Amino acid sequence: MIVAFSVAPSGGPAATEDGSVHGAVAAAVRVVRESGLPNRTSSMFTELEGEWDEVMDVVKRATEAVAPFGTRVSLVLKADIRPGHAGEIDGKVERLEAALDR
Structure with a gap:
C-alpha cells in the first residue's frame, strides 16, 4: 500500500x-x-509504501512525534491499497511520465 x-x-x-x-514536520519526517x-x-x-501494519505503525509514530509541539495534532491520510503490488511509489510516477512523453 501507499499512504500519503x-x-x-x-x-x-x-x-x-x-x-x-x-x-514539528521535521520530527515526523525523521x-x-x-x-x-x-x-x-x-x-x-509525505508518501510511504509498505505493508498495512508497518505503514500504519510509521504514521502513528510520526503523529506521536508531532504531539509535543502543540495541544492537538491534525492528520490527513489517503491510502492506495493494492494487494500484490510493490514498488508503486515510483512505478506510478514512471507510468505517468511515460504517458506524458507519448
Whole structure:
C-alpha cells in the first residue's frame, strides 16, 4: 500500500513567527526516513509504501512525534491499497511520465 499523509500540530507554541511548523514536520519526517520504508516528502505530503501494519505503525509514530509541539495534532491520510503490488511509489510516477512523453 501507499499512504500519503500530512501531520501538523496546533494549539501550541510550534509555529514560528511566520506561521511555519517546520520543526514539528521535521520530527515526523525523521521518523518516516528512519523507518527504512520507501518514502518521499513534498511541500504538502509525505508518501510511504509498505505493508498495512508497518505503514500504519510509521504514521502513528510520526503523529506521536508531532504531539509535543502543540495541544492537538491534525492528520490527513489517503491510502492506495493494492494487494500484490510493490514498488508503486515510483512505478506510478514512471507510468505517468511515460504517458506524458507519448
